[in-house]
Amino acid sequence: MSIGSSLAEARRSAGLTVAELSAHTRIREALIHAIERDDFSQCGGDFYARGHVRNIAKVVGLDPEAMVHEYDELHGGVPLPVRAASVFQADTPIKIRESRSPNWTTAMAVALAIVVVFAVVKTMGGGEETPTADVHPAVPTSSMPGEGPDTPGAPRKPASLAAGKVSGPVVLQIRAKRSSWLDVKDMSGKQLFSGTLEAGKTSVWRTDKGVKVIFSDGGAVSLQLNGKNLGAPGRRGQVVNRSYGVPASTPR
Incomplete structure (x- = not known):
């Protein structure tokens, strides 16, 4: 099966509609339809396509890394790292006045580029989900004691x-x-x-x-x-x- 067919079948097996999957992954419905047809041209490049494939696979219960590896095999291998210059481009050239401390200016420019790349990668990784499906009536109960965030390495339950x-x-x-x-x-x-x-x-x-x-x-x-x-x-x-x-x- 192709990547798109595998993702589509896993979505149906999980009982999710395209709209529900879109809400979980923050990926547009039209783009999900295109990916399930193995049309990755709307993703904006291999870097973004790999992120979409990983997010969808995670939600529908497939191995995200295996699906991304299969995508790389079909599209020429792992893409080269994204250069900061390709992510951060000013509308007009930035003129830096000559100063007696050129090393500080260079260091600040590099730090700014790293922050921008990190923000872009984090955005592509998706955020918290905001599902939109209807909720059936449930029996309310009191708050559960002892709740807290999941901590890696915490003691296992019996x-x-x-x-x-x-x-x-x-x-x-x-x-x-x-x-x-x-x-x-x-x-x-x-x-x-x-x-x-x-x-x-x-x-x-x-x-x-x-x-x-x-x-x-x-x-x-x-x-x-x-x-x-x-x-x-x-x-x-x-x-x-x-x-x-x-x-x-x-x-x-």
Whole structure:
């Protein structure tokens, strides 16, 4: 399959429309349609096309680096680094008066160019998502204690909690620290919720066996399972699939 076909199929498998994907990635819908047709001419060059492919792959659940590598293989390899002069161009030539300290002037010009390049690269990397899908009614609950930002290297949760295994009925509470798209089903496949949980909102689902959840941003929410804090299910911007509860027993 081509890059565009792979991205389009992964998007449909994730249950996302082009409009929802555009909201997640901040990439225009028309440009997403073009990329899914393997038309990268509207991206503005390989540097920007690679960034778009990486962002889309991350949201739809594909390996971003593998997709970018495939793009490089089809388009002549990794592009050369962007020169600062090609990013920062003044409308009129900048005249620098001669002074007794030319080294300071050169150093300031180089520092300014580095800041501009950093800002451009950060902008192309995308920002926080602002999904626009409708939110289904949810049961409000009190704020979850002990919430905080995800910290790399923090102590891991006990295996039983991380795996979401509990005994008896399952009560899963999800609180959105940032607006985030969710897909919630019970163990039989019945749809319980599909949409965006707005920042600051909390929803609770109760089932006899358990639930399966797809998180579009693993770091945007925090969880409680039967009253126990599980924290965030993944990293910021990571698409995560999780199951919570006791799987059906196997007949002997």
